[in-house]
Amino acid sequence: MRARNLLPLLAGTAMLLAAPPARANGDPLESVNRRVHSFNQVVRGWVLDPAASAWMATTTPGFRAGVANALGNLGEPVSAAASLAAGEFRLAANAVVRFGVNTTVGLGGVRDRAADWGYQRRPFALADTLCSWGVPAGPFLVLPVLGPSTLRDAGATFATHAALSNTFGSEAVFSWRAGDLFVGYAPFAEEVRRIDAEALDSYAVHRSAYLQRRAFACPTDRMEEVAEDE
Secondary structure (H helix, E strand, O other): OOHHHHHHHHHHHHHHHHOOOOOOOOOOOHHHHHHHHHHHHHHHHHHHHHHHHHHHHHOOHHHHHHHHHHHHHHOHHHHHHHHHHOOOHHHHHHHHHHHHHHHHOOOOOOOOHHHHOOOOOOOOOHHHHHHHOOOOOOOEEEEOOOEEEEHHHHHHHHHHHHHHHHHHOHHHHHHHHHHHHHHHHHHHHHHHHHHHHHOOOHHHHHHHHHHHHHHHHOHHHHHHHHHHHO
16 A cells, blocks of 8 residues: 555544544434434344354354454555554554565465564554544544444544545455455354344444443543543
8 A cells, every 4th residue: 555645634634623622522413323323233134144144154263264364464554554644653563564474474464474473463543543643533423334433533434445445446445344344243243233132222332332442542532531521
């Protein structure tokens, strides 16, 4: 991936998202989010969950691990560029080494040889870069199929997709991202179904889980959460 195609979008997305306030009190987009959440549940029930069940039943753990490793390896250049833009030079170097090692010795990333050598996978996305720049999360947002996000994180996702599509073509990027998301979701599909079935309000559960996870990973979001609690 050519990093110069991604870096201008980093700055552009930051300027676009800097204007909204920090996460608004409550959930200003709740009515729309709940509709999208319901749509996503239908998609999961009719499409994703049957496909995930078939995937888990017809493939071996070793095969699934190899596919996940190969798809994850394709994301290392993105992690390198995003880490570099955030000033996380060790993370950027780790991603570069992992991509080089796994693409060659690891047979295109099927085998995670870099991890065996002490270079563990540490994904770093454009959303994490914007967080490091202090860009506020903005309101909670549920994306069709993709699920929970925030205005900042959603903008980062689409900016990354646009940059990669400009370099590699939208079909290739879509296939990679769809595959990567699916193999990541499939092992947890049954647990997600259980949560949805047992929760009094599955939307609230998914919202809380996503915001807590982002607050744990992003100091900016963590400070916003503390400010809201106070």
